[in-house]
Amino acid sequence: MPRKKIVYILGAGFSKPAGVPEQKKLLPEILNFAPNNQLKNFLLSLYGHTINVSLEDIFTALDKSISENSIYHRFGIKDNLKLREDFINAIIKSITDKRKIKTIDYINDFAEKLISLRTSSKSTDPFAVISTNWDSLLDNSFESTAINKFTEPGKKRNIFLDYCTYTQYFDKSNIASNLIKAKGFTNIKLLKPHGSVNWCICPSCNSLFIKFAATPKTINTNFCKICKNNLNFEHPLRPLLISPTFLKDFNNVHLKFIWWNAGFELIEATHIVFIGYSLPLSDFELRYLFARSIKKAKIKVILFSENPNSPDNAADATKQRYIEFFGKALKPKDISFEGVENYIQKLRNDKKFYW
Numbered sequence: 001m002p003r004k005k006i007v008y009i010l011g012a013g014f015s016k017p018a019g020v021p022e023q024k025k026l027l028p029e030i031l032n033f034a035p036n037n038q039l040k041n042f043l044l045s046l047y048g049h050t051i052n053v054s055l056e057d058i059f060t061a062l063d064k065s066i067s068e069n070s071i072y073h074r075f076g077i078k079d080n081l082k083l084r085e086d087f088i089n090a091i092i093k094s095i096t097d098k099r100k101i102k103t104i105d106y107i108n109d110f111a112e113k114l115i116s117l118r119t120s121s122k123s124t125d126p127f128a129v130i131s132t133n134w135d136s137l138l139d140n141s142f143e144s145t146a147i148n149k150f151t152e153p154g155k156k157r158n159i160f161l162d163y164c165t166y167t168q169y170f171d172k173s174n175i176a177s178n179l180i181k182a183k184g185f186t187n188i189k190l191l192k193p194h195g196s197v198n199w200c201i202c203p204s205c206n207s208l209f210i211k212f213a214a215t216p217k218t219i220n221t222n223f224c225k226i227c228k229n230n231l232n233f234e235h236p237l238r239p240l241l242i243s244p245t246f247l248k249d250f251n252n253v254h255l256k257f258i259w260w261n262a263g264f265e266l267i268e269a270t271h272i273v274f275i276g277y278s279l280p281l282s283d284f285e286l287r288y289l290f291a292r293s294i295k296k297a298k299i300k301v302i303l304f305s306e307n308p309n310s311p312d313n314a315a316d317a318t319k320q321r322y323i324e325f326f327g328k329a330l331k332p333k334d335i336s337f338e339g340v341e342n343y344i345q346k347l348r349n350d351k352k353f354y355w
């Protein structure tokens with residue numbers, strides 16, 4: 001009998017109760033935060049007639065025009081590259097706006113529960129979290145919980161967040177992901193296949209730098225110390241965030257490694273919990289990863305509806321998508337509309353309950 005391994009897959013619904021805006025609500029926010037007139041002019045002149053346009057439509061148009069070197073309305077390839085960069089920075093600014101955060105209590109509870117599970121079975125590999133979200137609320141909760149609740153006063157920390165790729169840190173107290181286990185520390189696996197607002201990448205040597213409490217300013221104004229020290233060359237770091245487009249580019253070496261690792265976590269999983277993830281058709285790369293990696297695991301789906309016993313149309317449509325996708329592997333009773341906060345409260349209150 002293989003050991004139990006739980007993989008938690010998080011979607012936008014995981015961060016929503018905390019106050020992180022959903023993608024469909026980002027456009028009005030981005031219009032507020034647009035860093036220059038060109039992005040604002042582009043959005044208003046082409047999409048100002050409706051705020052219901054999906055970000056996928058806008059980004060796909062930009063990406064298609066860039067890849068074909070064609071003009072999209074009056075915007076050419078140089079404009080579109082700059083527009084896409086500004087757009088991503090505006091998304092990061094909107095998502096990292098601390099004034100919007102309502103609560104992180106349930107996220108701290110989740111982090112504490114998982115670190116307890118990890119530290120109670122050090123020789124095994126009991127869980128991994130795959131987050132499709134860009135925000136870094138859970139990352140920050142893991143980081144602060146590891147330091148404040150699992151490190152004895154006066155001693156050095158021995159629990160580190162493991163992004164499952166080779167990472168560099170601005171903060172000297174942190175260490176590269178792939179050295180955590182080698183140095184005898186405990187790792188907490190968090191895989192982010194769509195990138196993260198606290199990640200920035202060197203466009204020259206591809207080093208991935210992590211900055212907790214990152215903002216677009218801290219990303220774009222920091223330089224790669226490795227290139228500076230070894231090549232006498234400086235270039236600002238760039239965000240590593242997969243934009244919502246039908247032409248997603250996962251060619252970055254770190255993202256490839258994370259996707260490969262995510263596949264392994266799913267193959268090894270005995271239990272999988274989808275939390276606040278709507279399984280959209282546009283996430284076809286992830287759906288393919290699930291289809292090829294999930295065979296025997298028990299599956300549970302946690303969604304949210306105001307009235308859990310009589311879910312609204314959108315929640316019901318999501319339930320249907322899951323049933324059609326997983327077929328007999330998923331029974332209707334394994335899909336709950338209790339919401340992430342109630343689910344995590346149950347996890348917290350029951351010491352033996354992990355999924």
Ligand SMILES: [Zn+2]
Nearest residue numbers: 202205224227
């Ligand atoms: Zn570099």
